[in-house]
Amino acid sequence: xDDASVQYYKRNVNDLIARELxxxxxxxxxxxxxxxxxxxxxxxxxxxxxxGGAQGIWVDKKRTGKLTADGVGISVxxxxxxxxxxxxxxEDGVLYHYPSTQRAGERDVAEVNSTxxxxxxxxxxxxxxxxxxxGERRVRLAWIEDWDDRARIFLIRFGGHRVNPLLxxxxxxxxxxxxxQRSRRTTATDARVGxxxxxxxxxxxxxxxxxxxxxxxxxxxxxAHLCPKEENGSDDPRNGLxxxxxxxxxxxxxxFVVDPETTKIEFKAGGPRGDDLRITRISLAHLSxxxxxxxxxxxxxxxxxxxxxxxxx
Ligand SMILES: [Zn+2]
Numbered sequence: 205x206d207d208a209s210v211q212y213y214k215r216n217v218n219d220l221i222a223r224e225l226x227x228x229x230x231x232x233x234x235x236x237x238x239x240x241x242x243x244x245x246x247x248x249x250x251x252x253x254x255x256g257g258a259q260g261i262w263v264d265k266k267r268t269g270k271l272t273a274d275g276v277g278i279s280v281x282x283x284x285x286x287x288x289x290x291x292x293x294x295e296d297g298v299l300y301h302y303p304s305t306q307r308a309g310e311r312d313v314a315e316v317n318s319t320x321x322x323x324x325x326x327x328x329x330x331x332x333x334x335x336x337x338x339g340e341r342r343v344r345l346a347w348i349e350d351w352d353d354r355a356r357i358f359l360i361r362f363g364g365h366r367v368n369p370l371l372x373x374x375x376x377x378x379x380x381x382x383x384x385q386r387s388r389r390t391t392a393t394d395a396r397v398g399x400x401x402x403x404x405x406x407x408x409x410x411x412x413x414x415x416x417x418x419x420x421x422x423x424x425x426x427x428a429h430l431c432p433k434e435e436n437g438s439d440d441p442r443n444g445l446x447x448x449x450x451x452x453x454x455x456x457x458x459x460f461v462v463d464p465e466t467t468k469i470e471f472k473a474g475g476p477r478g479d480d481l482r483i484t485r486i487s488l489a490h491l492s493x494x495x496x497x498x499x500x501x502x503x504x505x506x507x508x509x510x511x512x513x514x515x516x517x
Contacts, residue, residue, distance in 0.1 A: 220271055221325055224278070228328050232345045232364075243340040254330045254343065255281035260303045261315040272321050279319040281330045282346070282360070289423070295362070297400045298331060298346075301422065302356035319358060323348030326366055350404065355412035355422060359404040376442075380496045382431055384438045398439050403427040406444035409493050414448035416460075416469060416483045426452040430499035442496035445488075454481055461507040462488055464500035473511065 231252055235241045249255040255262050261279050268277035284298055292299035300319075303312045322329050331346040347367045349359040361367045406427035413420040428447045431437030445462075447455055454460060459481060460471050467488040471477055478486075488494060 217271065221327070224268065224271060225327055228280075228330075228345075232328070232330075235343055236345075241343045243335045243337070244343050245339065246341060249281070249332065249341065249343070253280065255283065255332055255341075257281070257283070259283060260305070261319055263315060263318040268318075271325070272318075274317070276314045276318050276321070278321045278325065278327055279315065279329050281332055282319070283332045286334060292400060292403075293333065294399055296398065297349075297359065297361045299400045299404055300331075300358040300360050302358075304356070319348060320351060323351065323358075328366070331360060331362065349401075350408075352404065352408045352412075355407045357404065357407070357422070359401060361401075376493075380442055380498060381438045381440055382443060382496070382498050382502060383436045384433075402429075402439040402441070402444065405439075405441035407446055409441045409444075410446045410491055413446065414451055415445050415488060415491060416451050416485050417448060418484060419448045421448075424449045428452045428455055430495055431502045432456075437499075437502075440496070443499040445495055451481070451483065458507060458510060461503055462495075462500050464497055464504050467494065467500070470507075473514075 231254060232241075235244065235252070235254075246255075253264055253267065256264070260283055262281040262283070263277045264280045265277045268280070269275050271278055282300055284293055284300065286293060289299070289301055292301075302316050305312055319329075321327075326347075328345050328347050331344045333342045333344070335341045344362045345364060346360045346362050347365075349361050349367045351358045403426070407425065412422060412425060414425065419425075426447055426449060427441075427444050429437045430443050430445060437443055445455075458472060459475050460469050460478075460483065462468070463470055469478070469483060469486060469488075471481075478484075
């Protein structure tokens with residue numbers, strides 16, 4: 205193609221994408237009228253072209269195939285049944301795991317790429333979850349905020365407006381806030397807002413493996429706060445660490461702590477040792493990124509204070 209043709213082609217594709225955006229927002233308005241998105245019949249989803257699949261990611265290839273250079277199209281609907289990873293859904297977003305169904309013909313890869321395309325092109329999609337009865341579905345308008353190929357997850361935000369993509373690489377240059385700007389009086393609902401985002405950022409920063417035992421199964425990995433939410437700790441990923449469920453619990457029970465000076469793991473005096481706790485690392489030195497020193501210092505100060513109290517008693 206010569207330059208003029210390329211320009212012509214680009215303009216046309218941009219028109220098509222603008223039209224696709226309009227189409228999706230119109231669908232959403234139609235569905236959301238009178239709270240209808242809370243209980244939608246599967247047949248209605250098919251009629252509207254929102255979801256036509258049986259599982260996972262649905263791409264309307266006929267309509268969207270021409271919008272991507274490789275022809276794979278752009279995801280329209282994502283089904284989250286909650287039977288696995290139920291903790292990854294909250295009112296403001298979902299951590300959506302890449303499909304791994306072993307179907308023939310690279311279908312999993314194609315579906316992941318179609319979903320990335322929605323993020324790259326700034327197009328919303330629809331997240332479908334179980335409705336109030338087994339014959340109904342709940343639908344939310346959603347935007348791809350980011351993804352992590354190592355952990356194989358998408359960070360997806362619900363809402364009427366496009367979210368700004370994350371500026372991951374700038375993270376270490378941003379000033380660090382140990383404490384949250386929000387008021388201390390947070391309700392249980394508030395505490396869940398931003399939960400998926402925090403987990404996503406922490407796993408993307410440190411990698412999808414427990415920092416102290418190396419287990420790398422997403423089903424058992426948590427994003428632990430160093431300065432916890434109850435103490436008004438912020439959701440900056442540098443205030444977090446990836447821990448498995450066992451070690452998250454042991455950490456919260458103050459059975460071990462990280463020395464901010466050396467990042468060595470220290471155990472509670474008279475408590476279980478590394479072997480007892482199945483901790484296989486002696487420090488955090490193996491991590492490619494470290495938590496913020498201020499966060500480790502905060503945790504350490506609490507730990508030594510508690511040790512002082514115990515000694516006095
Ligand atoms: Zn662990």
